[in-house]
Amino acid sequence: MRTLGAFVLLSCLLACGRPQAQHDEQAPAGIRAESTSLHIEDAWAAPTPGGVDVSAGYFTIVNGADTDDQLIGAESPRAEHVDVHEMTMEGSVMRMRAIASLAISAHDQVTLSPGGRHLMFTGVKQPFTPGEQIPVELSFAHAGKIRVTFDVRTPS
Secondary structure (H helix, E strand, O other), X not given: OHHHHHHHHHXXXXXXXOOOOEEXXXXXXXXXXXXXXXXXXXXXXXXXXXXXXXXXXXXXXXXOOOOOEXXXXXXXXXXXXXXXXXXXXXXXXXXXXXXXXXXXXXXXXXXXXOOOOEEEEEEEOOOOOOOOEEEEEEEEOOOEEEEEEEEEOOOO
């Protein structure tokens, strides 16, 4: 079972593709569907096959502000934890680790993509199935919280 989980996780991290992000226009007070300075593009998550309770999420953060910002957290009602992870090579071994924050420079963009930085959904409460959408709330140091919907799709 552990081998299957590792295979699925590796498949998620190596996936590519870019469906469009959907933004929640009915966001409650204090949560912006789109910030005036930041916006999220191409948000998607990998499906979770039976018995696997982890998935990876990918997207691009575009910072149109005159100041830097940082992604400092994420959460979803569909997972116990959502963390920002990065993958690095140490010799011939690829390592994955959680990072506390992710900097987004002024007038720049940062892409979280397979094989690199990504969101890691752990403790997925109900399987992510292709075609459904997963609500995620991203927290930024300056822009505050932005609600984003991740499309679930099968990695190609």
